[in-house]
Amino acid sequence: GAGVSQSPRYKVAKRGQDVALRCDPISGHVSLFWYQQALGQGPEFLTYFQNEAQLDKSGLPSDRFFAERPEGSVSTLKIQRTQQEDSAVYLCASSLAGTKGVTDTQYFGPGTRLTVL
Amino acid sequence: QKEVEQDPGPLSVPEGAIVSLNCTYSNSAFQYFMWYRQYSRKGPELLMYTYSSGNKEDGRFTAQVDKSSKYISLFIRDSQPSDSATYLCAMRAGGGNKLTFGTGTQLKVEL
Numbered sequence: 182g183a184g185v186s187q188s189p190r191y192k193v194a195k196r197g198q199d200v201a202l203r204c205d206p207i208s209g210h211v212s213l214f215w216y217q218q219a220l221g222q223g224p225e226f227l228t229y230f231q232n233e234a235q236l237d238k239s240g241l242p243s244d245r246f247f248a249e250r251p252e253g254s255v256s257t258l259k260i261q262r263t264q265q266e267d268s269a270v271y272l273c274a275s276s277l278a279g280t281k282g283v284t285d286t287q288y289f290g291p292g293t294r295l296t297v298l
Numbered sequence: 299q300k301e302v303e304q305d306p307g308p309l310s311v312p313e314g315a316i317v318s319l320n321c322t323y324s325n326s327a328f329q330y331f332m333w334y335r336q337y338s339r340k341g342p343e344l345l346m347y348t349y350s351s352g353n354k355e356d357g358r359f360t361a362q363v364d365k366s367s368k369y370i371s372l373f374i375r376d377s378q379p380s381d382s383a384t385y386l387c388a389m390r391a392g393g394g395n396k397l398t399f400g401t402g403t404q405l406k407v408e409l
Contacts, residue, residue, distance in 0.1 A: 185341070212395065221306065223386050223399030224342065237396065272341055278395065287397060289334075289341035 183207070185290035187273050193296045194263045202258045202293045206275030213256050214287060215248055216272040224272050230256060263297045270294050301325045304387055304400030313409055317374040321387035321400045324368065329392040331363050333372045336384045336402065345385075346372065377407045 186205045194200050206213050212231055216224035217240075226240040232253035241248070245264075250256040260267055270292040278285035304321045311317055319333075330349055334342035346361040348354045348370075354361045360373040370389075374381055387400040 214396065216397075216399075221401070223302075223304070223388075223402050224397070226396040226398070229395055240396070274341075286344055286347065289343070291339070291341045294339075 185273055185275055185288055187290040187293050189293060190291065191294050193298065195298055196263060196265060198263055199259065199261045200263055200295065202271050204256045204273030204290060206254065206273070207288055210275035210277055212276045212278050213250060214274040215258050216274065218270040218272055218292070265297050268295055268297045299324065301398050302387065302389060302400040305403055306401045308404040308406060310406045310408060311377055313377060313379060313407055315377050317377050317405060319372040319385050319403050321370050322368055323389055325391070327391040328389040330390040331370050332388040333361055334386040334388055336386060342386055379407050379409055382406045
């Protein structure tokens with residue numbers, strides 16, 4: 182079936198603008214993750230959902246970052262009052278795992294490349 | 299110091315060469331070890347998944363984990379130009395869900 186999809190693929194924002202990034206996980210996947218990948222770096226964890234519950238948001242860099250998954254499927258990552266340091270690729274991943282410790286594969290989307298001017 | 303260290307490269311090899319990619323880590327809680335391949339402007343794609351120490355082979359790819367040394371490796375045999383990509387090691391603690399990635403090593407296989 183279809184993989185993880187993300188939209189928009191590219192987003193340019195002026196500093197101070199709010200942005201919303203969308204993730205459509207693989208159908209039936211319980212877990213959903215957001216990662217931030219700066220240029221030349223590996224992805225860094227932002228937040229994790231199991232169904233609609235946000236179980237871990239320890240990686241969100243500031244209170245300007247907010248994520249939701251209200252119906253346990255599509256997720257939105259919102260960044261308020263964007264800053265230049267927010268420029269990065271935002272990756273979404275989903276997996277079947279619904280229980281901690283269960284080995285499972287995270288499937289990644291293509292990412293949204295955010296540029297803040 | 300980062301929890302996972304990986305040489306960013308770039309690494310350039312001729313077609314047909316054996317490639318060795320490595321990561322070291324400091325967190326003893328890591329029990330699951332993965333290698334992802336990422337092409338330019340694409341999301342990471344899982345290549346290998348291993349649990350604890352040992353070797354795992356899949357086609358031209360072999361993953362090794364040495365927990366006593368906190369060292370993992372990925373070997374690519376008979377490398378092809380299509381293997382040119384960034385290779386990311388990733389790890390997860392037992393009982394955890396989030397992945398901790400290395401910086402990624404950029405590999406170029408030349409004709």
